Amino acid sequence: MQSLKVLLLSAAVGCGTGLPAAASSSTWYNSEGGRVRLVTSGKPDEAGRIHGVLDIALKPGWKTYWRDPGDAGVPPQIDISASTNIANATFSFPPPQRHDDGYGKWAGYDHPVSLPVRFTLSAPNEPAVIDADIFLGICETICIPLQTKLTIDPGSDPDNAEDAALVKAALATLPAPARPDFGVNILPGDRETLIVEASFPGSPEAADFFVAGERDYMFGVPARSEKDGKLVFAVPILDRPTTTPTDGGLYYTLTTAAGAVEGLLPFP
Template sequence: MQSLKILMLCSAFGLGTSIPASASSSIWYNSEGGQVRLVTSGKPDEAGRVQGVLDIALKPGWKTYWRDPGDAGVPPQIDISPSTNVASAAFSFPPPQRHDDGYGKWAGYDHPVSLPVTFTLSAADQPAIIVADVFLGICETICIPVQTRLTIDPASDADNAKDAAQVKAAFAALPAPPRPDFGVNVLPGDHETLIVEASFPGDPEAADFFVAGERDYMFGAPLRSQKDGKLVFTVPILDRPSTTPTDGGLHYTLTSADGAVEGLLPFP
């Protein structure tokens, strides 16, 4: 989305800082396209993990991005380095939707969405204060970068039933692991294409495939075709690292009328 690049370079609109909160959720940060806050629930588990969500209350007509925003957007980002006793924070993503804004096709959400986030404490038995610098794009006809600092003491209201229910629902809505009858199989491609065969329940017209450009990969929108009665997605590889990584893989999500799965693909 070229308009997002222009706004990011030319304007500081959307910058803000929240005051510290004395509860397991932060105060709302208000932007032109909606509101953003952090919510946590419960005490850390034995591994020192605290579950939470980035709660994005979009106004009607506004959208925000999935983990891969296409060739001109920005994915949601979180920096917890100002925190006390917090080692890391990792987003998970509910199933996205395909959008076309006239500049390109990209993956995201056109409704209020809670992005699950897992905070890992440095020491599970020590107090923690989450101070998170959050950055994301919220888009209508143009995209506006939203940047704010959200602060939480997750132990101050760890038994809050409303917060617990919201966090539980967000994690429950994540895509399931792939299975033999619902997932993808990588087919032979070439240096410029990633090709997968999809298996899924329900109507083929409702199915869609999303792959995240990571480790210097960049992908175009997938093309749909049929092969031996199977739905095949051919994804253009727009850019790739000079050397193919040998560890990890690429995150993908396969959506259908009956749910979604996610997993990792080998690097093409």
């Protein structure tokens, strides 16, 4: 992809504000490469969370990024600090695809995609208004940042069946949790390489492994090989923190012809 500097210099192309909607979804915000909106299921669940999606309707030929966009991209971001009674918002990501545009290889989507987002209420029994600043990169031959503010009052239309169905459908696209027979295990490596062994049903030709850089880690494109009948991915560690974190882990997604799973890896 084009460099982050090019993206930021182009910021004016993709900025704008979506008007608030008296519904469980926002109005659409239109940009050069597509349009975006927020949709929610309206009612919070028993844990005080409102489930929603960032609905990204890309135009043909345009792309957007996964949670780890590579060294020159922009991951989807959401800032809910201006909201009422919203403590935090967390994205989830459908399985990405590997893209090579001549500038580099990166993970993302070349089709319209709905990214599930979970909003946690500060006070579960109180009204909430989602006032979200959205920032993401979308690309054709060049990349531009799309930046807008989207506003929803989920309680104004809490029984909207169409919005609830869209949220449910988006959640169904997420990878399943990894399990012993479908996932990856870390093999011995070094400070410059993350090596994982993949277990999964079906043919290895369609399998791919995506790991997201977190906590100052940065990764290159995995190299594939086979060892003792198992598919092995060797991932270059391009950058890492001075001290290896002892809490949390690295998000990964394993995609295959039989489906996709996701999980957490310990920091290498």
